[in-house]
Amino acid sequence: MTTIARPDAGFLRSPSAEKVLADHAGDAAFATTLGRGLVVLEAFDVGGALLGNADLAARTGISRPTVARLTHTLAELGYLRYDWKLSKYRLGARALRMAHPLLAGMEFRQAARPLMQDLAQSVRGTVSIGLLDGASAIYVETARSGDVGTHVPDIGMPIPVILTAMGRASSAALPAVEFALLEQCLKADNPDLWSAYRDKYHAGVEQCAERGFCTCYGEYMASIHAVAAPLFHVPALKQSFAINCGIPAFRLQSGQLESEIGPRIKALADSIRALVNEVGPMIAHS
Template sequence: MPTPSAEAVLADSAGDAAFATTLAKGLVVLEAFEGAKLLGNMELSVRTGLPRPTVARLTHTLAELGYLTYDPRVAKYAVGARALRMLHPLLAGMPFRQLARPLMQDLAYSVRGTVSIGLLDGSSMVYVETARSGDVGPHTPDIGMPIPVVRTAMGRAAASMLPEAEAARLERQLEAADGAMWSGYRDLYRDGLRQCAERQFCTCFGDYMPAIHAIAAPLFRLRDRCFAINCGIPAFRLQQGQLEHEIGPRVRALAESIRVLVARPESAEPGSRGAKTQTR
């Protein structure tokens, strides 16, 4: 199911007596570090919409607990090592990563690009495994890095596995998260879903990063989590038609090999968008 941000949940939970508002605000502060290494209380206040005194109390508490660290030289905070501990239980529940990695690395070396697996999380895809060749250009994926669903092949491939009701809910969430982005990329996003329905992979010609062209295939659903696999290649290395006619079938075959390896066969009941990779 599409997962809203902590900030969105906080906004929707006013009046819920069972909702721990202070905890939610702390998570909103932690989420605000996405894409940033150092942030001060004023910057966090702007990013979260929380009052600066509230932010100051939350950052102090999070720093005392080890989830943030404070740098007095610049009077700013960074995410602390304790936050990294929270990643391990999630990744430990995805043992297919270790099985898939050698196959991913072979393809990455072969095409001189990156090959990654991502997990659908709200309006973002989050990398959970990645392999790369030496020089991959300006985009170097890493575990835990988020990328937008609507602008990426990986996001479109993952969304293609959603049943109709969940797919409609995700579209509403994408529009609410960033109306301008949704308006600008909606048609390309839906075309990606159509491509996955027809050939089990979709292309992305620089929609996220102009210098990188990508292709992605639906992988599988695991405990209602949607996973997709992509391959990103610097545009200058590709010949016309190579992405869709050569790399696409190879990524589709890689996805099938991984499903066989981890005993996740194709489902007889694909999502409404036609991907043949939904499993439960």
């Protein structure tokens, strides 16, 4: 992958430790062993919650002997747990500790949660807050009604920026310079995906500027239609947040997403900002 030269680009860190490891090959200041350990941890996902050393070597490209040393160390530290019957590893409870300080620092989530739940119940869908992280947006809070279909958002779950209303709205919340740098990141991260969806990505950002929300009609998941609104940007922490509402497509009437759900998610974003004394982003991109 082409390395993009950019100043103070910590907010554009790749969502994959594996990519960062490849980009820093030959960098004497880069702790390669630590990087490899994080690559191993990131190899665990919903589809691979239980993995052996051979599985991890295949997923990461790291040699099996090196993987074996890393998994042994991570298990001793509590970040992995070893299943003796299956001879495989799963994530350990200690991994949760790493997320807690970050989530605890987002105190607005507690204020937002009841309002999110009210909207989710009203529209029989999901309402979530996402944090921009490179080419992904990561859920940091979510609420849902009882039956939302096959897509059930959860805290920590990443979704692609280019394909989603959440991603486009969180991008729209960025200051202009950071927005331009993110666009370079998205193009370099997956040129084919960028070429196929850049027009819809730009259209979503323009919708946020004009109406305060953007729509997405099944581009990420065909069965789910969604709207999202920029929430706010925290300059000191390089954090950009958005809020979305996803509804099973069969529950929506023609035009309802734009005429009803969109204005409601914008109003919810306004209410959350008022509760926590945050200022909405100035959107002038694309």
